[in-house]
Amino acid sequence: MAILSWYLAIPTLRTFWISLFGRDGPPNGFTLLQQVASDSFVGLSNYTAVFTDSLMLEAFRNNLMWIIFGSTFSIIFGLIIAVLADRSNFEKLAKSLIFLPMAISFVGASVIWNFIYEYRPAGQDQIGLLNSIVVSLGGTPQAWPQWVAVAPWNNLFLIVMVVWLQTGFTMVLFSAALKGIPEELMEASRIDGANEFQIFFRIMIPYIRGTIISVWTTVIIFTLKIFDVVWVMTGGQFGTHVIATQFYRQSFTNQNSGYGSAIAIVLLIAVIPVMFYNLKQFREQEAF
């Protein structure tokens, strides 16, 4: 408990405190009142900066894209694969292969996808798969994630990577939920003349709605904190900064801990609704 407090609970308060100060944080060796009175106390101006800085606004926009596209596609693909695998002849193998990227680190995934996106000037042999396909279809090769001309849509090339990694996770959870649907229910609706699509939308989806919502929130929280992929692939350049890379850049590269902490608090505020939802669930669940 002490460790948990030292590492997560108390830091939350301390980070908030630091976020009220200038770049070096509160001065050492003073009482709280003296700290507030010192020159480095800047009140809420870090927060004003967070919401006005153009790079931060870009990061918010990108994070929104991550959440919308990243989570939606992971959910859709996970659901489709779970349903298909359930009826195929090689369910186990299919699930293992889709699930496999989960064991790969973001850094490893960055190497894998960098290789797919690898760019050679037009006219040379393309060794990246994507550019090779594009060229054989008569297009011009591009350095996809670095393609500023289409910003912010170049973020999609990074989002694809995370969808690739996460779909295994959503698939496993959906697959387990689908197995919980009573067979009689499906049989009955088939006898009543429902086709497979009707069964999917009218029976399966409503039945596993609870799972879909909770998986969705998990994925959203996860994409909210996305860092490694962006940092390794583009370093936040080419209009791909997200909140977590901005946090890292401000806190550690620029050594501006006050500003960085304000970003971290914004991140925390974003997950608070989920936190309350969890607590509510917990209260309903049991008399502890």
Next chain:
Amino acid sequence: MKSGKKRKRLASLFFINGTLILLILIWTIPTVGIFVSSFRARDNIATSGWWSVLPHREWKATRTINPVEAGLDANGVMEIEGITGTFEEFRAGVQSPNGSRITWIGNKRIGKIEIQEQVWSIDWNFTLDNYQQVLGGQDFKFTKPDGSIQVVPGDNMSSAFLNSLSVAVPSTVIPILIAAFGAYAFAWMKFPGRRAMFILVIALLVVPLQIALVPILRDYKALQLNGTFLAIWLAHTGFGLALATYLLYNYISGLPRDILESAFIDGASHFTVFTQLVLPLSVPALASFAIFQFLWVWNDYLVALIFLGGNPEFELVTQRMAAIVGSRGSEWHLLTAGAFVSMALPLLVFFSMQRYFVRGLLAGSVKG
């Protein structure tokens, strides 16, 4: 009527399996590409796509002509094998009506002309050199076309591998032990503040760890822990503990009540019950969390970057890989082999213990 139904069933089975195979292909091709490439020689990776290990049609020279001996003037319009064209056209390759292609290789002065034909070919030159270079730091020497020798230094992934191992194992074991005892306490002991503390655990499940990095780094600097293994073990313990306690609590509180109660009636202490009964009974839950935490720590980049960042001696595989991507992003022979070195252990753990991993996911994350 009946056969029509059967045909429909067959068609839908075909559709299901077909779509699934397509999706699986999309999902696995990226990894396959890296895997295949890691066994190809450096020059092959750089000049042709990895898919050339599959059978494909390729232009192969059947004859060469020396333009000087043939008396051709590269600056004007030339006639080669009955086809006329300029130097630029021949450089790009001109197809002749009989299916062969005429290509000028090299520059105007010392080039040669190849008469090429399309043949089926497979590029199966596999080698283990890349792994030697990335693991053992062996250099790669090659001779450039102009005769000079270029040396591409190798990389030292093996020490990074050992570092990762010495970070990941304690960072997995420590939180599990603490969390198991904590979960037992929550489930089977009555103590003041129990409910409030458990609510804290649940609340902390979703707190982003970014929030803690700045204050913890300050503490580490004050305690001079920064850049040591102890620092990162403790950090991973702190960040993993909430989930671990929650998962294990769910499992341990579900253990059959009568077994534990009869042990207490027999006069067993909490410590004996915990070590003799609860720990052995919770092995499945412990295993599933262990895999979780191990994969998480092994694949972590951010925490290592911050708490071990300043110390090149303690670089982990993720940091090493990121460094190679950053500074030598086009050395694909190092990147592909290195990526596989970094994935080998997690994939092994994953495949051997997949069942526990899935069980852990189902137990914990549906709620988080």
